[in-house]
Amino acid sequence: xxxxxxxxxxxxxxxxxGSFHQSKLSFLRSFLKEFxxxxxxxxxxxxxxxxxxxAVYSFKKDFRVYSLVCFANELxxxxxxxxxxxxxxxxxxxxxxxxxxxxxxxxxxxxVPKQEVGRLSYKELTLSRANKSVRAFDHVVKRLSEGxxxxxxxxxxxxxxxxxxxxxxxxxxGLADRFRIKNRKEIYGPFRLEMMLVYFVRQFTFDQVxxxxxxxxxxxxxxxxxxxxxxxxxxxxxxxGMAPFIVNHPTLLNNWIYARxxxxxxxxxxxxxKLEDKELFKICLKKSIKNITSWNTDSEFQQRKIxxxxxxxxxxxxxxxxxFDFSKTFPFNGIYLWTEENLGEECIEYIVSMMMEPFxxxxxxxxxxxxSEEEKYFNIPTDRTVEELREILEKKYPEILKIDFSKKExxxxxxxxxxxxxxxxxxxxxxxxxxxxxxxxxxxxxxxKLYEALSIFKNSSTIDKFLANNNNLRHVVRRAFxxxxxxxxxxxxxxxxxxxxxxxxxRLKLSFFGALKFDPRSDKWLRICMFQxxxxxxxxxxxxxxxxYNSLN
Amino acid sequence: MKSLSEIDTxxxxxxxxxxxxxxxxxxxxxxxxxxxxxxxPGVKNLNDFYKKKxxxxxxxxxxxxxxxxxxxxxxxPIIAGTSFLDQIKSLENLNEIKFEKIAYPxxxxxxxxxxxxxxxxxxxxxxDEKEFLLNFNNNIYANFLKNExxxxxxxxxxxxxxxxxxxxxxxxxxxxxxxxxxxxxxxxSSMEKGAGAGLTDND
Numbered sequence: 108x109x110x111x112x113x114x115x116x117x118x119x120x121x122x123x124x125g126s127f128h129q130s131k132l133s134f135l136r137s138f139l140k141e142f143x144x145x146x147x148x149x150x151x152x153x154x155x156x157x158x159x160x161x162a163v164y165s166f167k168k169d170f171r172v173y174s175l176v177c178f179a180n181e182l183x184x185x186x187x188x189x190x191x192x193x194x195x196x197x198x199x200x201x202x203x204x205x206x207x208x209x210x211x212x213x214x215x216x217x218x219v220p221k222q223e224v225g226r227l228s229y230k231e232l233t234l235s236r237a238n239k240s241v242r243a244f245d246h247v248v249k250r251l252s253e254g255x256x257x258x259x260x261x262x263x264x265x266x267x268x269x270x271x272x273x274x275x276x277x278x279x280x281g282l283a284d285r286f287r288i289k290n291r292k293e294i295y296g297p298f299r300l301e302m303m304l305v306y307f308v309r310q311f312t313f314d315q316v317x318x319x320x321x322x323x324x325x326x327x328x329x330x331x332x333x334x335x336x337x338x339x340x341x342x343x344x345x346x347x348g349m350a351p352f353i354v355n356h357p358t359l360l361n362n363w364i365y366a367r368x369x370x371x372x373x374x375x376x377x378x379x380x381k382l383e384d385k386e387l388f389k390i391c392l393k394k395s396i397k398n399i400t401s402w403n404t405d406s407e408f409q410q411r412k413i414x415x416x417x418x419x420x421x422x423x424x425x426x427x428x429x430x431f432d433f434s435k436t437f438p439f440n441g442i443y444l445w446t447e448e449n450l451g452e453e454c455i456e457y458i459v460s461m462m463m464e465p466f467x468x469x470x471x472x473x474x475x476x477x478x479s480e481e482e483k484y485f486n487i488p489t490d491r492t493v494e495e496l497r498e499i500l501e502k503k504y505p506e507i508l509k510i511d512f513s514k515k516e517x518x519x520x521x522x523x524x525x526x527x528x529x530x531x532x533x534x535x536x537x538x539x540x541x542x543x544x545x546x547x548x549x550x551x552x553x554x555x556k557l558y559e560a561l562s563i564f565k566n567s568s569t570i571d572k573f574l575a576n577n578n579n580l581r582h583v584v585r586r587a588f589x590x591x592x593x594x595x596x597x598x599x600x601x602x603x604x605x606x607x608x609x610x611x612x613x614r615l616k617l618s619f620f621g622a623l624k625f626d627p628r629s630d631k632w633l634r635i636c637m638f639q640x641x642x643x644x645x646x647x648x649x650x651x652x653x654x655x656y657n658s659l660n
Numbered sequence: 661m662k663s664l665s666e667i668d669t670x671x672x673x674x675x676x677x678x679x680x681x682x683x684x685x686x687x688x689x690x691x692x693x694x695x696x697x698x699x700x701p702g703v704k705n706l707n708d709f710y711k712k713k714x715x716x717x718x719x720x721x722x723x724x725x726x727x728x729x730x731x732x733x734x735x736x737p738i739i740a741g742t743s744f745l746d747q748i749k750s751l752e753n754l755n756e757i758k759f760e761k762i763a764y765p766x767x768x769x770x771x772x773x774x775x776x777x778x779x780x781x782x783x784x785x786x787x788d789e790k791e792f793l794l795n796f797n798n799n800i801y802a803n804f805l806k807n808e809x810x811x812x813x814x815x816x817x818x819x820x821x822x823x824x825x826x827x828x829x830x831x832x833x834x835x836x837x838x839x840x841x842x843x844x845x846x847x848x849s850s851m852e853k854g855a856g857a858g859l860t861d862n863d
Contacts, residue, residue, distance in 0.1 A: 278665025547682035571746040581683020
C-alpha cells in the first residue's frame, strides 16, 4: 500500500506548524546520537569561590576537537535581563574549532562577553550567553552547601539552572561561515554545533553550582545528585528573531518538514508491526504524559492547548488500549487516520512524533537529509514561461490566492528590523511608523501581487521579459520556482494578518530543535527547556535513546 | 575579519536602502559575497557606488542586445547585470556582446560569472584593458588583482567561449599513452573467465 505525503496546504498552516512537538528527528537528539562516541573532557576549570572565571570543555574524535570556552562573570541584579537588548549576562560561551591556546582564550575573553558587539574569527563556530535562574541556582547552592540535595519540586517547576537568550552561528559577528565546515560528516544535520554548545553549557551549570557550594562550605557541602542533574536542562528565551529564519530559508524549511512527512508516510506504510515496536510506541506514549502534566505555563493560550492535548491523549490511549487491533495490517496508517478523524491538531502532531520512536530504520536515514545547499536553488529559471509560473502559483498557493489584501485585517502588520539590536520585530502598519522599510516577509501578500501582475502578461512570454519590468516581485518569483521543487518550503498562511500568532513560527523551529515545555510569555516570545532528561556527557557512550520520556520532572 | 554571511546580509540591506527591490538586493548580496570569496574588492566598490548613486543618475539597461549604447549617462552595473543574467539563455548564441560605459563594472562581473554557470560555457569579460576569464562560476582567472575601485569601464566586451579542449589531439594521445602504464596485460585464461566470457553477444 502506498500512502501519500500529507498535503502541504494542511501541514504548512501556521496553527498546524505551531502544534509540532519534538521527535527522533529533533536536532538535539540527533546531535547526541552523532557525538555519543566522542571523547568528552573538561579541559580547564578556573573559577573563583563565587563561580566567576573561565572553563573549557571538549569533544574529541580522531584529529577533530570542538571546545566550548565559558566565561562566567559577576552580574549586578539590575543588569540581568533575558531581552535581546541586554548587554551583560551571567555567562558567555563560544564553541572553538580545535584546542584553544592561551592566546586564543585571552582574545576570546575580551570579545565573547560582549556578544553582538564583539568580534569573533573563523576559528569560532557558535556563540551564546546565558543568565542564571537566580531562584533555582541560589537554592541549589544553599542546599548543597548545607549538605542537602535541593527541593525537587522547585527544580521541576523551573527545569534548569541557566537559560540562554540567543545562540548564534553561521557567520554572525565574524564566526565561521557554514561553507568552511559543511563537509564534516559529524555536522551534516542542521544546528549540530548550536546543540553542542547548549549541551556543554548544561554541564557547565552543574559544575559551577557544585563549585560554588563547595567553596561556601568546604566541609559540609555535597555534589548535586546525578539523577537531579539529568533531569535539569537548559532554558531558553526566544523572541521574534527566530521567525524570519524559517521564511528566509525555504529549502531548509522544506527539508525539515519533508523528513518528518516522509517518516510518517513510511511508518504508515509498514504492513506488519513487530510486537516489540508496538510496545515501545505505547510505552513512550504513556511515559511522555509526564512531560505534559509537568508542563507549567501562565499563558492561557498554551494552557488551553495543553488541556486539549491531555484530553485528546487520554482519548487516544483509551482507543489504543481498548479498541484498536495492532494485529491488523498497516496499523499505523489506521492509527493516523483515526487521529485525523477524532483529535485536534496539537494531539495529531504529538502522535506523529511518537510514531517515530520505534523505527530507527525509518528515521535515521532521514536525519542527514535535513540540511540544505540553498545556493543551488537561488537562480531564477528565467527561460520558463509566464503560463508555467502562473500554474505553479495556482497549484502551490491555492489558499493564499483567496486572501483579500485590500481588507485592513489581512494587511494589518509589517515585519521590520529594529535599529538598536538589528532584531526582527512585528508592528501594526496603521499605528506605527516604519512600514516603508518593511522586510520581505509578507510572502502571501506578495505572491498574490505576483499572481495579479502575471494575469495581464502573455502566457508565452518568458520570465526574463516579465522581470524586466517587474523586479519589485523578483523575490517571490524566486520563491515560486523553489516551491515547485520543494513542496514544504512555504508557510501557507498570511504572516501579516491581524490574527497571526507569531509564536507559532517559533514553536515550529523550536520543536525541530527538540525543545520541550513551550511557555509563551506573550504572543511574541516564549521560554523553553532543552536537554531536560538527557544523558550527562559521561553517560553518552551507552544511553537510552528514549531519554526524553524518562524525565522525573 | 567579516564573514561572507555578514557581507551578504549587509550588502543586501544596503542595496534595498539604495533603492533596489528586495529581489535585486538578494542578487547583490550573493554577488558581493562571490566577489569577496574570489578575492575581488566587492564591498569597496559597492560602497563607493552607493555613495555616488546619491548624486548621480545611472541608466537602466533592461533589454540586452549585441551592442548596448548609452543614451545619456553610464549604465547601472546592477540593473545591466541582472538583465544579462536573466536573459543569458537568449543571448548565448551571440558570440560577443558589447556595452558602452558601465559604471563600477566589478559589480557587473558576478552576474556574468553566474551566467557562465547557467549556460555551462566559459565567458571572457573585458573591462577596457582588464580581462577576466569566468569559469562556470567556479573560479575567475584575471589580469587584475588590485584591491581598488574601478569607477567605470568605457568599453565592456563579453565573449562566449565554446567548450573545447585546451590541448591538441597529439598532446592527448601522448598523455593517454603514459596513462596506459597503469594497465595490466590480460592473460589468455583471464580473458576466458572474464565477465561475459563464453556468451554470445548476438542473442
